[in-house]
Amino acid sequence: MQAWRGYIDTVGPLAAALEADLAQFGLTNGDYEVLAWLSEADDEQMRMCDLAERLRLSPSGLTRRLDGLVSGGLVERAPSVADRRVMMAQLTRRGRRLIETAAPDHVDSVRRHLIDLLTPAEIAALGSAFDKVRAHLRDEQNDPS
Amino acid sequence: MQAWRGYIDTVGPLAAALEADLAQFGLTNGDYEVLAWLSEADDEQMRMCDLAERLRLSPSGLTRRLDGLVSGGLVERAPSVADRRVMMAQLTRRGRRLIETAAPDHVDSVRRHLIDLLTPAEIAALGSAFDKVRAHLRDEQNDPS
DNA sequence: ACCAGTTGCTTGCGGTAGCAACGATTGTAG
DNA sequence: CTACAATCGTTGCTACCGCAAGCAACTGGT
Helix, strand or coil, X not given: CHHHHHHHHHHHHHHHHHHHHHHHHCCCHHHHHHHHHHHHCHHHEEEHHXXXXXXXXXXXXXXXXXXXXXXXXXXXXXXXXXXXXXXEEEECHXXXXXXXXXXXXXXXXXXXXXXHHCCHHHHHHHHHHHHHHHHHXXXXXXXXX | CHHHHHHHHHHHHHHHHHHHHHHHXXXXXXXXXXXXXXXXXXXXXXXXXXXXXXXXXXXXXXXXXXXXXXXXXXEEEEECCCXXXXXXXXXXXXXXXXXXXXXXXXXXXXXXXXXXXXXXXXHHHHHHHHHHHHHHHHHHHHCCC
């Protein structure tokens, strides 16, 4: 329970610190994640619904988040040829250049604020612990016994 | 970095799962924390500003959160006799009964979703890891080198 | 006693998120 | 082929939170 209190008091400030480092690029954590996922996708584009799932965002939430990125010229919407219901979120050249600039800095930020502070054993424990929690949450959702 | 991705994908759903369990009492995670802190305080009351700091909330954020709890009859505002600028957030009888009912359930929820899934070594690693991160964030804030 | 600076809480505003509802499109069963 | 269900994205609504501004009250120096 002590560990739990520590968790509560750490998660928020940690996210805030990372977001502060990202601000120099005009990005929020959420924006960064959109660009990161798109940059790793085939043709640097994804269906809105798939992207929403990856980002753990509701459809409406993603619509509005993308609005911001589109007006910033980092992403554009393109209708899918295969399914006219579908909108593809497509990374623009500007978006690609920005994420390529910001990514190393962000990775470094994660290292400074988290990874480099911990022993390899602690990192491994964190990884396996979160894997277990995530697996448990998935099971619970699929089988609401 | 893999551990980092796992962290990102776990923290949000975990908070959501706990919030879902708390919903049966009509409480959010934030509401619960207010009541929990107040129930542990002397005379079950705290100064707004101290409470805001504990909750990592801005003053305005706490004002609105308390609005909700006050209209729900769980907390009331009382002017401080020592300093007339200060408002005390005071747990009501209803608030005390609710937190006393909800707390065991919430603790159990944390166990089910987190603690019971992990080995003692993993729990210890989580605790020390977050302690280090939190200490580092504090240092950084006090000495923005 | 007075005035400047600080502290504490509230309010207006903007940004972000989820849910419910909707229109458009696709898939499927009869 | 036609009806019906499911999927996809957007929009209206509501709620939450932080920042900046404002007002009240306290503090310390003159």
